[in-house]
Every structure is written in C-alpha cells, then in structure tokens.
Amino acid sequence: MAPRANWKGFLRLSLVTCPAALYPATSESEKISFNQLNKQTGHRIRYLKVDADTGEEVSNEDIVKGYALDKDTFVEVSKEELEDIALESTRTIDIDEFVDRSEIDPRYLIRPYYLRPDGKVGHDAFAVIRETIREMDKVAIGRVVLTNREHIIALEPLEKGLVGTLLRYPYEVRSEDEYFDDIQDVKVTKDMLDLAKHIVEKKAGRFEPDKFEDHYETALVDLINRKRAGKPITPKERPRGENVVDLMEALRRSVGGAATETQAPTKAIKKSRKAAAGQKEMLMPIEGKKPKEAPAKKPAAKPRRKTA
Incomplete structure (x- = not known):
C-alpha cells in the first residue's frame, strides 16, 4: 500500500499550474526498533508528564508551551496564539528561480x-514543468508550507516525476570555521599523493546502492532470532587497529592491498547484493515485522518472451 501524501496542492511555474501531491521518498519503518522494559517484571515502561517541582502528573489540557529566557524564566505561549501566527498554507508550490545543481551546498539538504x-x-x-527543468538541466527552487512552517524545496526530474528535497535555512547550518581552524597546514608530497591516487583508481567504481548491506540490522535480526531460539550468545572478538608510524609505508602497503581487492570485484559485488536482498528476511517471524514471503517456484514451462 502506497504511503499517504504529506501535502496536496498545486505546482506552479508562472501561469502554468497543475494539481500535485507530495509523498515521503524515504522510510525507516523497516528498521528494527526496541521498547523499554522493566528488567524485573518484563513490562513496558510508560512515560508520564509530571510537574518538575511537585512530582504530580499533569493532564494534557493543562500543558502549554514555553520559551526559556533563562533557567527559571519562561514565556508562555498558548495553542491559540501559535495557531494565530501559523502560516496559512497557500496549497501551492511556487517555483521562484532555477539554479545549477552544483551551487546547492549539500549541508542544506534535509x-x-x-x-x-x-x-x-x-x-x-x-x-x-518537468521537461522544462530537465531540458534546462537546472534545479527549480520553490516554497512549500508543511506543518504550518514554510520550507524551501528543490525540485529535480526523476523519470516520470519530480524529486523535491527540503532545504535548510542559513541559520540552521553551522559555520565550518570553528571546526576547521585548528587543522594543521600539512604539505603533502607528490610521492604520497601519487600513491594515494593509485589506491583511488584501483577502488574506482559506480554508486550502486543495491550493493550495500546494513550489517548492524542483519546482526540485530540474528541476535533476536538466536535469543528466541534459546541459543547461546557469545561476544565477538573486536578487530584491533594497527598503529601507523610510517605514512609512506602505509600507503605502499595499501596499494598492494588495493591491487589484491580488485582481482575479483564481480564476486564481491554479487555477494553484497545477495546479502542485501536477504537482509530483511527473518529466520523466524518477529512480532510487528512481517517477513517477505519467498515467491513460489514455478514449474518449468514454455519460455516466455521478455517485454520491455
């Protein structure tokens, strides 16, 4: 079942308008999640809203939002006051301008x-609208109101539709200066750079998400199934990192390792794809998680023609 639209309205480029719907492009609902339990009873933990000073539970109708001026001083804001200043959704994504994709700093992507x-x-x-953006090889920048807040959205063609990426405002992005100022200015020699380039060339490939496996999620599935089956859980030995003293020697050894890794790349890719495909298949069903049913094997029949 397709997810519900987060927003419905109109997409507009000058006088060209069409009804449109916005859907979430990502989901984390398939990831394993945990509940907090009482270790003594095994019962779930329930959270209560209590007064920090009296310790008494407070009902929802008695709770208001407050902005902290300092540790003990708050400016109270009622629900009605927030609703009064909330942006009325124009129900329209207006395209304001077109920019080059390279101009959008990745830190602004949400x-x-x-x-x-x-x-x-x-x-x-x-x-x-879609083909105009595609032909111009640009990114369309517009505005959309979600949950009473206005967001900047970048629109790009994807097959028959559009991908809209929400962007952060400048005040939401931290300056890099406070993090990078203390990095030492190091002179990298040509020999070191040549060796590092060689490693990169040996490891060059294409971005194929199907190759990636969430090893932690796979380990969680295995852990839960082993515990349900009553099998012993033994901690794995942690790999030990080697202390690198001679950077040049480390680069030379890395070049040798990269050459070895590239001898059979096809097998490695196939193995990763197989692992990723089977990652969501539980060994035993877990409550709240519906395992994918393996398609029944069909008996051999007349060969069918492949259609595009």
Missing part, C-alpha cells in the same frame, strides 16, 4: 519527497 500529479487532470502541465 530529506527528499516524491512529487507527482494529483488525480487524472493536470498531467500535461506537470509534464511541461
């Missing part, structure tokens, strides 16, 4: 959404 036509009308106008 999360992606899928944008598609909403309903059976407006597909022609949507296609005009």
